[in-house]
Amino acid sequence: MKVLAISGSPRKQGNTETLMARMTEILEQRGGEVELVRLNDFPLQGCQACKYCRTKGDACVLDDPISELLTKLKQADRIIIGAPNYMGTVSAQLKILLDRMFSLKDSSRTPRLAPGKKAVLIFSQGNANQEAYADYYGSVQKIIESNNIEVNDTIIACGVEAPGAVAEKIEIMEQAEQAAASL
Ligand SMILES: Cc1cc2nc3c(=O)[nH]c(=O)nc-3n(C[C@H](O)[C@H](O)[C@H](O)COP(=O)(O)O)c2cc1C
Numbered sequence: 001m002k003v004l005a006i007s008g009s010p011r012k013q014g015n016t017e018t019l020m021a022r023m024t025e026i027l028e029q030r031g032g033e034v035e036l037v038r039l040n041d042f043p044l045q046g047c048q049a050c051k052y053c054r055t056k057g058d059a060c061v062l063d064d065p066i067s068e069l070l071t072k073l074k075q076a077d078r079i080i081i082g083a084p085n086y087m088g089t090v091s092a093q094l095k096i097l098l099d100r101m102f103s104l105k106d107s108s109r110t111p112r113l114a115p116g117k118k119a120v121l122i123f124s125q126g127n128a129n130q131e132a133y134a135d136y137y138g139s140v141q142k143i144i145e146s147n148n149i150e151v152n153d154t155i156i157a158c159g160v161e162a163p164g165a166v167a168e169k170i171e172i173m174e175q176a177e178q179a180a181a182s183l
Pocket of ligand 1: 009010011013014015016017083084085086087088089124125126127128160161162163164
């Protein structure tokens with residue numbers, strides 16, 4: 001089982017990655033082959049709106065690490081995508097990947113990813129109100145699901161500011177453990 005964990009946080013030991021690390025630890029114990037990708041390590045180039053992927057080729061025209069990551073998505077069985085909330089939305093690092101996922105559909109908007117992939121989404125926010133950004137997180141989930149990726153669970157770490165503060169939130173950590181176990 002190939003597990004691709006994609007972090008949209010620039011903080012290596014931040015809240016997104018603390019939850020992700022707990023999940024990948026469990027998945028590794030179950031024999032999963034885990035790869036962690038930090039979007040912040042990439043030179044981040046957004047979608048160029050050239051429509052090459054929809055009209056001429058079957059993949060993004062850009063030759064860069066995001067295109068490589070999109071290929072890895074095709075090979076992954078289980079996917080974890082996480083990001084901090086910045087200004088009410090996901091971090092720019094993850095937003096660029098979401099835009100570039102445009103290339104994962106063909107000219108008739110049929111997903112290029114084979115069905116059968118399962119995912120967990122992780123969102124981390126300073127706001128203690130779990131519902132504060134629920135609509136926005138729901139729209140991110142729709143983007144992921146429209147690409148043939150079934151979202152099993154969405155974990156929202158609320159009221160966490162300092163890097164790794166989520167480790168003290170036993171309920172959220174347990175939620176991540178359960179999400180990993182059922183992935
Ligand atoms: C530039 C910036 C913008 C932020 N905007 C919000 C926001 O609009 N709402 C919120 O609840 N938290 C906001 N936060 C707080 C982060 O979402 C929070 O600290 C989160 O736990 C960081 O996740 P990480 O540790 O994985 O990087 C912001 C943080 C930064 C650095």
